[in-house]
Amino acid sequence: MSQHHFPPGPPPIKGAIAQLRFLSDLTKDFMGFLVKNHELYGDIFQFQIGNMRQYVITDPDLIHQVLVAQAAKFQKDSDYTDTKRGLARFLGNGLLTSNGDFWKRQRRLVAPSLHARRIEAYADTMVNYALDTVNSWQDHARLDISEEMRRLTMRIVGKTLFNADVVDDVEDVATAMEVIQHYFVEGRAMLLPTWVPTPAERKARQARRALDEISYRLIQDWKTTREDRGDLLSMLLMAEDEDRKHMTDEQARDELVTLFLAGHETTANALNWTWYLLAQNPEVEAKLHAELDTALAGQPPTLADLKRLPYTEMVVKESLRLYPPAFGFSRVAMEDLEIGGYFVPKDTVVAITSFITHHSPQWWDEPEAFQPERFTPENEAAQQRYAYVPFGGGPRVCIGNSFAMMEAQLLLATIASRYQLRLQSGQVVEMLPLITLNPKDGLPMTVQQRQPVAVPELVLA
Numbered sequence: 274m275s276q277h278h279f280p281p282g283p284p285p286i287k288g289a290i291a292q293l294r295f296l297s298d299l300t301k302d303f304m305g306f307l308v309k310n311h312e313l314y315g316d317i318f319q320f321q322i323g324n325m326r327q328y329v330i331t332d333p334d335l336i337h338q339v340l341v342a343q344a345a346k347f348q349k350d351s352d353y354t355d356t357k358r359g360l361a362r363f364l365g366n367g368l369l370t371s372n373g374d375f376w377k378r379q380r381r382l383v384a385p386s387l388h389a390r391r392i393e394a395y396a397d398t399m400v401n402y403a404l405d406t407v408n409s410w411q412d413h414a415r416l417d418i419s420e421e422m423r424r425l426t427m428r429i430v431g432k433t434l435f436n437a438d439v440v441d442d443v444e445d446v447a448t449a450m451e452v453i454q455h456y457f458v459e460g461r462a463m464l465l466p467t468w469v470p471t472p473a474e475r476k477a478r479q480a481r482r483a484l485d486e487i488s489y490r491l492i493q494d495w496k497t498t499r500e501d502r503g504d505l506l507s508m509l510l511m512a513e514d515e516d517r518k519h520m521t522d523e524q525a526r527d528e529l530v531t532l533f534l535a536g537h538e539t540t541a542n543a544l545n546w547t548w549y550l551l552a553q554n555p556e557v558e559a560k561l562h563a564e565l566d567t568a569l570a571g572q573p574p575t576l577a578d579l580k581r582l583p584y585t586e587m588v589v590k591e592s593l594r595l596y597p598p599a600f601g602f603s604r605v606a607m608e609d610l611e612i613g614g615y616f617v618p619k620d621t622v623v624a625i626t627s628f629i630t631h632h633s634p635q636w637w638d639e640p641e642a643f644q645p646e647r648f649t650p651e652n653e654a655a656q657q658r659y660a661y662v663p664f665g666g667g668p669r670v671c672i673g674n675s676f677a678m679m680e681a682q683l684l685l686a687t688i689a690s691r692y693q694l695r696l697q698s699g700q701v702v703e704m705l706p707l708i709t710l711n712p713k714d715g716l717p718m719t720v721q722q723r724q725p726v727a728v729p730e731l732v733l734a
């Protein structure tokens with residue numbers, strides 16, 4: 274192994290003041306930092322802050338090495354697992370933040386509820402909630418679409434996975450989510466101990482309390498009947514380990530909060546960026562409308578209709594390429610190893626930046642163009658594997674990917690059949706890369722009715 278062959282990168286940042294300044298700049302323009310260094314140093318580069326060495330990889334083969342071929346030598350890093358400053362502070366030891374045998378067991382437990390077959394039963398709920406959303410819209414209203422999408426996806430996760438209409442909890446969860454996203458990014462630049470009651474600290478504690486309150490309430494509600502409702506919450510609480518012990522309330526809380534947050538924020542952002550792209554690309558939008566009008570004739574989509582909506586699926590996939598909601602995720606090396614001919618010392622953090630890979634002219638012609646045709650079955654088969662990783666890959670691939678794809682297509686089909694979403698002339702929406710890729714300052718858009726269609730009676734219970 275080439276023990277001392279390290280990837281290129283900017284000079285190490287030494288000294289507390291320089292490090293603070295660097296972290297603060299990074300927080301302000303994280304994406305700019307990645308793009309600039311990728312241009313300067315290529316598909317694998319490193320940066321060093323004090324003793325911390327971090328690699329960034331954008332090459333599909335290297336991504337495959339980390340996520341699949343050498344997956345057993347990597348774990349989730351402290352950005353996820355640190356219970357003081359990482360995601361685990363809020364999510365606890367849930368699927369997204371746990372490691373090792375514990376993670377394996379929990380993954381086996383949750384997987385059946387999100388299996389492609391199982392989620393088919395969720396299609397009607399998804400469409401009904403989408404209809405409920407558009408029914409509340411008024412023609413020509415200007416709305417913050419990011420709020421609409423967040424509310425919609427949150428209600429869908431609540432209903433499908435926990436059998437709860439969480440409409441009353443939407444504001445609390447939304448506030449908690451915002452705090453978590455900022456804390457995760459800005460918290461890295463904070464060097465104060467967490468017992469110092471700064472405003473950020475107080476907000477973080479409040480967010481954790483709100484999530485606890487909601488999840489323990491759902492757990493207690495289930496315990497009043499202990500009935501197998503066939504939903505994920507029942508499965509979690511009824512599952513027994515080898516010693517016939519049930520999961521503690523705390524562990525159930527961690528999984529519940531994880532799925533609740535991971536299961537709505539990403540899909541909401543996928544839809545946000547899809548609306549943004551459609552508004553800017555009238556030819557794509559016209560094709561989408563033509564497919565929806567022909568296949569659905571004004572009726573709400575069903576699961577069976579998805580087969581007849583290939584262009585809708587291509588639009589979603591292309592939007593996930595240009596704006597991958599999980600634009601970057603990372604691992605830590607558990608031992609000394611090698612990738613791409615470079616030495617990776619134990620404890621090095623390796624970040625996979627799907628955003629850069631998805632925009633690289635090495636793998637995509639005209640990478641900035643919104644061209645759903647890239648995802649016809651033939652074109653998709655010709656793509657470089659791991660040049661497209663919106664859901665990650667390997668053993669820790671997104672457990673909700675089928676759920677998310679089905680949901681995004683059904684919601685897009687339901688809403689786009691009825692409404693066209695418009696930007697104001699000259700309106701530019703900037704990216705805000707937090708844990709997920711958000712539109713900065715929300716997504717104000719005007720909703721215009723496309724055609725008056727009879728919306729059927731809704732049954733949401």
Ligand code: HEM
Nearest residue numbers: 368369535536539540543599602664665669671672673677
């Ligand atoms: C468009 C929507 C979504 C995107 C882009 C997305 C993306 C991702 C990515 C990239 C990962 C892997 C992160 C890593 O390797 O470190 C991941 C993991 C995960 N996702 Fe998703 N996700 C989406 C929707 C969902 C949904 C709907 C759910 C649940 C209902 C979900 C639950 C999870 C969980 C629990 C994990 C952790 C899995 C594990 O480590 O075993 N996601 N997601």
